Amino acid sequence: MSNDVAVHPDSFHAKSTLTSGGKTVSLYRLQALTEAGIDLTKLPFSLRILLENLLRHEDGSSVTADDIRFLANWDAKAEPSREIAYMPARVLMQDFTGVPAIVDLAAMRDAMRALGGDPEKINPLQPAELVIDHSVQVDEFGTTNAYDLNAALEFQRNRERYAFLKWGQTAFNNFSAVPPGMGICHQVNLEYLARVVFTTQPDANGEVVAYPDTLVGTDSHTTMVNGLGVLGWGVGGIEAEAAMLGQPVSMLVPQVVGFKLTGKLKEGTTATDLVLTVTEALRKLGVVGKFVEFYGPGITELPLADRATIANMAPEYGATCGIFPVDRETLNYLRLTGRTDDQIALVEAYYREQGLFHTPDAPEAVYSATLSLDLATVEPSVAGPKRPQDRVLLSQAATSFAQQLPALLGPNANKQAARQMVRWEGEGGHASAHGDLTASLGSPAPAVSGDLVPVATLTPGPAAIHVEAPVTSIQGRFGVDPEPYLSDGSIVIAAITSCTNTSNPYVMMAAGLLAKKAVEKGLRTPPWVKSSLAPGSRVVTDYYVRAGLMPYLDALRFQVVGYGCTTCIGNSGPLPTDVSKAIEDHNLVAVSVLSGNRNFEGRISAEVRANYLMSPPLVVAYALAGHISHNFDTDPLGTDKTGAPIYLKDIWPSQAEVNEAVSSSIDAAMFRHQYSTVSDGDQNWQHLKFPEGDTYGWEPDSTYIRKAPYFDGMPATPAPVEDITGARVLAVLGDSVTTDHISPAGSIKRNGPAGKYLEDHGVKPADFNSYGSRRGNHEVMVRGTFANVRLKNKLAPGTEGGVTRLLPEGTGMSIYDASVAYAERGTPLAILAGKEYGSGSSRDWAAKGPRLLGIKFVIAESYERIHRSNLVGMGILPLQFQPGESVESHLLTGEETFTLGENPGDLKAMLDSGFANGKSLLVKTTAPDGTTNEFPVMVRIDTPQEILYYQHGGILQYVLRQLAAK
Structure with missing residues (x-):
């Protein structure tokens, strides 16, 4: 179109x-x-x-x-x-967020028919591209068949979802899906989907219009493509659906922060170190809701892959986008990744004609604020243990962990037994303790197959696939009981994962070269480190093979486990049973190290309390060390055959070695070969049966795909906005509560509301899969909302997880069960929160879940940009404390009842007038003892379009009514 x-x-x-x-x-x-x-x-x-x-x-x-x-x-x-109306050229989705978006479109088709309209009017009006990349889980690792087993389990668990997406491909115009096992959404976007310049199909007169490739995506890391000069950012799935249906993205003209780069990275530092430094600096400056634009002579020193690494983490530094201009390096990258000569020529001609092509002599823009960084000052760094902006110099990581340890121990610190910290020293079979303890361990072989239950062969067609997971016991595999060697700070997960770094061949090659040098010197990883390699595209494997590095990664048990977003999204899979038992028995603070972009509490693994982001070569180095307290400057990683100590500096590859490996092992033919068949999928995808028709044939017993309830009984015109009176608080939350705390993510616990629901529907715990894979079932998702194991609800002091107290009785129960009880009483619900409420990924279920729980409004000190918008899009009212005010300043406990507005009809009148008299709304509270209080809050409905969305009960209801009216 x-x-x-x-x-x-x-x-x-x-x-x-x-x-x-x-x-x-x-x-x-x-x-x-x-x-x-x-x-x-x-x-x-x-x-x-x-x-x-x-x-x-x-x-x-x-x-x-x-x-x-x-x-x-x-x-x-x-x-x-x-406010301006922005119309992106396309919409990008991954399957976790994409499935519920397509579910909503399918439900809209049913609703359109119920309103007497044509269901086929519900179609994406511009290209909607989905990459299935978030469903693979690291069940098997460190073996030669890890990839095959994980892929088989992925297909077994997700048949219903994949059949639904195949229906969507045939039912909807302008919708395409990249099958599973092809790569990570943002890397596929960078290497293949991005056009940089878009062109329309010829119209009746043969006219073709060229324009910049722009997009919105249902994943906050959509910004990665900003490194290619393509403007785009993450939005909620709700907002993306509206964009697909031709609605403009309403946005305020932003401020733009200029980030000047000078100099050149020094030896021993990587793009990951740079992006962690940039993230820390921009977080301190404060760029939420702003564009960040990189400029200065230093950008010419950065390969495109390094630019994409920086752009990828815009959500981590809080910006809407982090963009680099189109220049010669952009053209070089398009050429390297196999784009056609005609497309590259059009990109250059178009951007030069428009004055958008950057050259070293281009005049500097005027910015809202600026900051600068000399690349030569960047030092090797990690970030953790809880937030990506918490950068720590590599040399200080051990000290920082020791300082953080008391806070990481959690409420059961008194359970912890005194333990002796043991460090694995490599192939020589020697482990040295901080003390007199020594132990002799048999050295594990580099690619032990392990004790595996036979895996059934996948067969084409609808036949059920039966795949058993492996027996994951360290004792069973290696004859070593891990318990004596585990302590606070032991690394139990080491993952090269996430688009942030797997898209960057320089840091990936550095990891491979470091592995080669380590193996040649006789180093090995301890058996209790769950190591994994999840490339963002199959091209990575191709260049590892050509460079001759794959055998060395295999030797350190960094076998390829899948092509998708694994550990970074929480799909790290179960820990070996004996490792898990040791952590639980002794309340250990176990550690993960990963080359990802997210390390929020509870995200990587429910059993791992400290998570550190770092470059791929550092992931390998820490996997060898086995403990976060390892000091790479003073502590050897092991000894060679002569007994001489081996330090990290002895195996760290030089920039010249990395550059040579990249230039000699990567070419355009690799990209053309892999992406020529990217849409085909394997035999199982090709033979997968799916329902046909313009509306979806919902399976009444499905536990994966359920008809979305948002349009049930929806009238053709919206009812007037109602007053909110007598509301109860479901949770009182602190600062930096992320969408990972709110939205269901990771594994589904058997004893929680979602697990009980699945068991009641005949699903065995072994088949629960993850919340992400069940995002198309609102019954599962609402039961997992606010169920993060690290959530701290001040209304239920001394607890962690999705629990609250039912008021006024004060009875403790799950947040979901309380919401059901309140719904039976007709009681509206609220959330009280601190600063940066909803920071993190752009997750639609962080707004959908609260809506289905019955939450009518949130009062917070500040909001993350996307989450605030998503709340409005789901008909939830975002309210903000006045500057300097908070839950604490108003002495709120959460036991009060809340009424909005000084007089009945205040909220409706305020919205109807378009905030003609301001955005201040009075909140009245009544405490259990009858004490009353009043305070003003700001209504955070930020644009006229958002007023319409809220008045209609949500953005999807608004769009559906507009289409039905036509």
Whole structure:
């Protein structure tokens, strides 16, 4: 479908043509604004892309000439206040967030039919691309058949979901899915899906319009493609669905922070060290809701892969996006990754014509704020144990862990037995303790197959697939009881995972080269370290094989476990049973090290309390060390055959070695080969049977896919906004409560509400799968909302997990069970929270789950950008304490009842007027003893479009009514 509108005022006479490769395309020239007397030379590149978007979509209503003029004359210092309508060229999804989006579209088709409309009107109106990458779990590791077993288990667990997505491919126009086992969403986007310049299909007159590739994605790390100069960011699944259905993304014109890079990274540092440094600096500055744009002479020193690593972590430093301009390096990367010569030529011609192509002599833009970094000052770093912005110098990691340990022990610290810390010293079979203890261990073979239950062969077609998981016992595999060797700080997970780093061949090659040097010197990893390699695309395996590095990674038990987002998303799989038992019996603070971007509490593994982000070569190094307290400067990793100590510096590859491996082992043919068949999938995908028809044939007994309930009984016109009175608080939460705390994620516990639901529906605990895989079933997801094992609800002091007290009785129970009880009483619910409420991934279920629990409003000190928007999109009212005020300042306990508004109808009148009299709303509380209190809060509905969404009960209800009315 053309992105060019039928009626276009073209107030600035911007439409023109461009010839590239012998073909002529139309475009909307930014130079037309210069000709109209507006100087764009100081406008940041990212805003110029938004400006082109407005020029192309001018229609006199949603986009006016005044909107264009306002953005072109952007005031760098002004607080965001002007709303614009942004129309992305496409929508990107991964399967965890994509499945519920397609479920919602399928439910909308049913609702459209119920309203008397045509179900086939419900279609993505622009390309919607989904990559199935979040469903593979690390069940098997460290063996030659790890990949095959994990892939088989993935397919067994997710047949219903995959059949549903195949139905979506045939039922919906403009929707495509990349099958499982092909790679991670953002790496596939970077290497294959991104166009940089988009073109429409020829219209009736043969006209083709060219424009910048822009997107929104249902994963916050959509920003990774900013490294390629493509503007895009993560939104909630709800907002993405609206974008798919042709609704503009309403946004305030942002402030733009300029980050100047100078110098060059020094020997021994990596792009990961750089991005952790950048993340820390931007978090301290405060860039939530802002664009970050990188500039300066240092960007020419950064390979495209390094830029993508920095852009990937925009959610971690809090920005909407972290973008680099298109330049020569962009073209080089497009060439390397197998894009066609015609496409590359069009990218260069288009960006030069639009004044968007960056050259070293380009004038510096004016920014809202700036900061700078000399790349030569970057030091080797890790981040943890709980947040990606908590950077620690590698040399200080051991000291930092010791300082953090008391807080990590949790409520059961008194259970911990005194333990002797033992460090595994490598193949020589020697383990030395901090004390007099020594032990002799048999050295594990590099690729032990382990004790495995036979795996059935996957067969095409609908036949059930029976796959048993392996017996994961260290004692069984290696004859070693891990308990005497585990202590606080022992590393039990070491994962090279996540698009952040697996997309970067430089850090990946560094990991492979380090593994080679380690193996050649006789080093091995201790058997209780669950090590894994999950590349972001199959190209990674190709270049590892060509470089001759795969045997060495295999020798350290970093076998490929799958091509997808594994440990970083919480799909780390179970720990070996004896390791798990030792952690539980002694309340140990076990550690994971991973090359990911997220390390929030409870995310990586429910049994691992400390999680550290780092570069892939450091993941390998820590896997060899086996303990987070290892000091790489002073502690050897082991000894060679002569007894001489081996230090990290002895096996760390030089930049010259890494560059040589990259240049000699990677070429465009690899990318063309792998991506030529990326949509085909394996035999199981190709032969998978699925229902047909314009509406989905819901399976009444399915525990994976259920019809979304948001449109049940929905009238053609919305009811007036109702007052909220007598509300009860479901949870009182502190600062930095993330969407990982709110949204169901990771494994499903048998004794929780979701586990009980599944067992009641005949699902065995071994087949529970993860919350992510069951995101298409709202019954499971609502029961897992606020069920994170590390959640601390102040309404239930001294506890961790999804528990609360039912009021006024004060009875302790699960948050879900309490919500059911409140629903039976007709009691509306609320959440009280601190700063940065909803930080983390852009998870739609962090808003959908609370909506289904009956939560009507949240009062927090501040919100993460995407989560606030998602709350509005689900009809939940986000309220914000006045500056300096909080739960504590108002002496709130959560035992009060809450009423919104000084008088009945205040909220409705405020919304109906478009906040003509301001956004302050009075909150009235009544304590159990009858004491009353009043305080004002700010209504965080930030745009006129959001008012409409809230008045309709949510964004999907609004869109459906608009389409039905046509």
